[in-house]
Amino acid sequence: MNYDALLWLSFGGPEGPDDVMPFLENVTRGRGVPPERLAEVAEHYHHFGGVSPINRLNREAIAAVEKELAAQGIELPVYFGNRNWHPMVEDTVATMKADGVRRALVFPTSAYGGYSACRQYDEDIARARAAVGDGAPELVKLRQFFDHPLFVSSFADAVRAAHAQLGDAEGTRTVFTAHSVPLSADVTSGPPAEGGNRYSRQIAEAARLVAAEAGVEGYDVVWQSRSGPPQVPWLEPDIVDHLDALHAEGVTSVVVCPVGFVSDHLEVIWDLDNEAADRAGELGMRFARAATPNGDPRFAELVAELVREHTAGAQARKLSAFPASGGTANGEPCAAGCCEAVKRPS
Known part of the structure; x- marks a missing residue:
């Protein structure tokens, strides 16, 4: 199957003091977290000037992955989108559509299963495609890699x-x-x-x-x-x-x-x-x-390997007996009901 791009999908983080509270409100929306708790967490970010390192680290990792893909002869532009802060994944997928991307792989920046670590990324993908509407690219999530x-x-x-x-x-x-x-x-x-x-x-x-x-x-x-x-x-x-x-x-x-x-x-x-x-x-x-x-060259190699499982039929390398799930290729898609969201009191 041919792919046109790779979407790097992450959590997101504030990049200035004015971003902190809106970001935290995005993260906790619908969870009933009291304002005083948000203010307490906000102080952790303000300790570092209101800037989380996560977006910078993602951009550095993306640059390393682009270099590794090119070295392996894999021609895939890499797009960057987040769940909770800019660049928001909905905006990124809209840009991908405008650029003519029809089918893309998705690398979520979590190695594990669970709701927020895995299934919520499926929800992010579905939400972004729905927001873009007709012509939104097909998005295929790469598998979990905690045992790679x-x-x-x-x-x-x-x-x-x-x-x-x-x-x-x-x-x-x-x-x-x-x-x-x-x-x-x-x-x-x-x-x-x-x-x-x-x-x-x-x-x-x-x-x-x-x-x-x-x-x-x-x-x-x-x-x-x-x-x-x-x-x-x-x-x-x-x-x-x-x-x-x-x-x-x-x-x-x-x-x-x-x-x-x-x-x-x-x-x-x-x-x-x-x-x-x-x-x-x-x-x-x-x-x-x-x-x-993140900064280890092996991380970029890992991402390229996960990509080649889809683009070249490379065998999934793993060290445990856990199913190679969370994506497709020669792994297994998650079962229905797996990693469901916590049912919070109404």
């Missing part, structure tokens, strides 16, 4: 480098983190045949694969960046609470790997490089954070 060898090796090298930063001190604990979600979202995020819990199971598998390749024997999987009301249970433990627990056990140094993220989102640089690092300092613990793969 290039993804795993990039994180494994980053974990090794973080350990080296601490002098490979004896007793250093490795802690993998990912964005927390409500337990209700995780329980429903997978067909019954797979036992549900698709997101947390994939995170655990990615951590296992990275730890094995990095030569790490003991490690933990914890969560970060929860944003819901305290009465709603989310995946736990939180990274900061876990540091307290490790300190109580006598752990004196820790390597934190944000395996749930492909780049240094604001959640990474605030929740880990600020809050977690500060807490470790208060506890007298040495702290090193492993890099995310």
Whole structure:
């Protein structure tokens, strides 16, 4: 099947102080988040001048992918669209139509299943095509890649480098983190045949694969960046609470790997490089954070491989027994009812 373009589809982030509250309102629309909570989160962005690094990092990654595609002889222009902030995906798909794009592949910047990490990107695609109307390009989403060898090796090298930063001190604990979600979202995020819990199971598998390749024997999987009301249970433990627990056990140094993220989102640089690092300092613990793969040349190679699964019939490379789902090609489309949105009280 022929394709005319690649759509890089991401979350989006503010690029100036005036963008922060409108962006957060887009992110939380329909979720009943109180204004005081939005104001609290807004302060995290204002700590960095009202700018999230995510759009810049996406543009840098796109440039690397364009270069890699060209080197492999794949002639696909790359378009950039976001769910929550400019460039909005609806506007990008309209531009693609105007440029004559008829069929495009879509790379969502999440490696995992779950609602916001996977199915919501399907909703973004459907919403954008509906907004453009007749003549909107067909959009085919690439598969999940949390267990791709290039993804795993990039994180494994980053974990090794973080350990080296601490002098490979004896007793250093490795802690993998990912964005927390409500337990209700995780329980429903997978067909019954797979036992549900698709997101947390994939995170655990990615951590296992990275730890094995990095030569790490003991490690933990914890969560970060929860944003819901305290009465709603989310995946736990939180990274900061876990540091307290490790300190109580006598752990004196820790390597934190944000395996749930492909780049240094604001959640990474605030929740880990600020809050977690500060807490470790208060506890007298040495702290090193492993890099995310976005800037690693292997990330661009990974995207090109996913593209070639569609354009050249390349076999899906993966290190786990999980289905190669979330897209098509030689992977599997998600089952009906997989990764559904959380049903919130009306």
